[in-house]
Amino acid sequence: MSRVILQPTGNKDAREHYVDTLVRPVDILRIKPFVSSEEYNYLKDMYPDGLVPTWGVTPGVNNVNANKWSKIQPADVTFFSANKILYSYGFVTFKIQNKQLAQNLWGFNIKGETWEYIYFLDEIREHDIQISLFNKVVDYAENYKVQGFAVLDEDKSESVLSYFGLHSETVIQPVSEVEYQNIIENFDWKDLDTEGKSKSRAEQGFLRTTLFRNKTTSNCGICGKEYPISFLVAAHIKKRSLCSKEEKLDFKNIIMPMCKFGCDDLFEKGYITILNGTVKSNGKTSTEALENYLNSIVGKKCDYWNESTVNYFEWHRHHHSLSKVR
Numbered sequence: 001m002s003r004v005i006l007q008p009t010g011n012k013d014a015r016e017h018y019v020d021t022l023v024r025p026v027d028i029l030r031i032k033p034f035v036s037s038e039e040y041n042y043l044k045d046m047y048p049d050g051l052v053p054t055w056g057v058t059p060g061v062n063n064v065n066a067n068k069w070s071k072i073q074p075a076d077v078t079f080f081s082a083n084k085i086l087y088s089y090g091f092v093t094f095k096i097q098n099k100q101l102a103q104n105l106w107g108f109n110i111k112g113e114t115w116e117y118i119y120f121l122d123e124i125r126e127h128d129i130q131i132s133l134f135n136k137v138v139d140y141a142e143n144y145k146v147q148g149f150a151v152l153d154e155d156k157s158e159s160v161l162s163y164f165g166l167h168s169e170t171v172i173q174p175v176s177e178v179e180y181q182n183i184i185e186n187f188d189w190k191d192l193d194t195e196g197k198s199k200s201r202a203e204q205g206f207l208r209t210t211l212f213r214n215k216t217t218s219n220c221g222i223c224g225k226e227y228p229i230s231f232l233v234a235a236h237i238k239k240r241s242l243c244s245k246e247e248k249l250d251f252k253n254i255i256m257p258m259c260k261f262g263c264d265d266l267f268e269k270g271y272i273t274i275l276n277g278t279v280k281s282n283g284k285t286s287t288e289a290l291e292n293y294l295n296s297i298v299g300k301k302c303d304y305w306n307e308s309t310v311n312y313f314e315w316h317r318h319h320h321s322l323s324k325v326r
C-alpha cells in the first residue's frame with residue numbers, strides 16, 4: 001500500500017531545491033547523461049512532455065535517510081512542509097540513487113554531501129493543511145513538528161491517505177501477480193473497511209499495470225481514442241461481481257481499457273455490446289445527444305475481441321439482451 005513521506009523544506013537548501021527542481025521541473029535531457037538507457041526510457045514514458053519534478057535526500061548520519069528512502073515506492077505521497085503547514089503534495093513515480101545526477105542538479109551541502117537518494121514526482125498540487133490537523137489525523141501530539149525527512153508506517157499512511165482522499169490517478173503502486181492471486185482467492189469483498197479498500201485498490205492497481213504498464217496514455221478499447229490513463233478504466237468485460245475466481249484470475253483476457261468519456265458507462269449499462277469484434281448499439285436510445293455518441297462508435301472494430309475473450313463478450317451481450325436497459 002502507498003505510504004506517506006514527510007519532507008520539511010524549512011532550510012535554505014530545501015527551499016531552493018523546491019523551486020529549482022520541482023516548481024521548475026528538470027528537463028529530461030539534463031538527466032539523460034547520468035542514467036542508464038532503461039531508466040531514461042522509463043522516465044520518458046512517465047513524462048511525455050520531458051519535464052521531470054525531481055527531489056533528493058542526502059544519505060544522512062549513519063545512512064538514516066538512505067534507509068528511509070529505501071522504503072519509498074511508486075504511488076507513495078510526499079508532503080512538503082514549512083512553517084507548520086503542509087503546503088503541497090505529489091506522487092512518487094520512480095527513484096534512483098545517483099550521486100552524479102544529484103551533484104549536477106544541486107551541488108553539495110556544507111558537510112560535503114549531496115542529495116543522491118533521488119525520487120521523481122508527479123501530480124504535484126498545492127494546498128494548506130495545518131500541521132495541527134495532520135497531527136490529529138495520525139494521532140501525534142498536538143504540538144508535534146515535522147523535524148526531518150520521514151516515511152510513515154502503513155497504518156499512519158492509510159489514515160492520512162483516506163482522510164484526504166489521496167490516490168494517484170496516474171502512478172500505479174506495484175502489485176505482483178502473486179499478491180493479486182492472493183487477494184482474489186482469500187479476500188472477502190463484503191468487508192469494505194480500510195483493509196478492504198486498500199485490497200480493492202491493489203486489485204485495480206494490478207489490473208491497470210497489466211493493461212498500461214508504465215505508459216501514461218493509452219487507447220480506449222471501444223472508441224479507439226488515445227487518452228491519459230487517468231481517463232481510462234481497467235473494465236471487466238464480464239461484470240466483475242459475477243465473475244468466478246477463475247475468471248478473475250484470467251486477468252489477461254477479462255479486462256480491457258475503456259474511456260470515462262462515455263464508453264465505460266455505455267458498456268457497463270449495456271447500451272453497447274460487441275458482436276463478432278464490432279461495436280453494436282443495443283437499440284435503446286433516449287436523447288439525441290446519446291444517439292449522436294452511439295453513432296460515433298457503432299461499427300468500430302474492438303481490438304480486444306479474440307478467441308480468448310469472445311466468451312466474456314458473449315456473456316455481456318446475453319446479459320444485456322433482454323429489455324434491461326433503463
Ligand SMILES: [Zn+2]
Pocket residue numbers: 220221222223224225258259260261262263264
Ligand atoms: Zn472510448
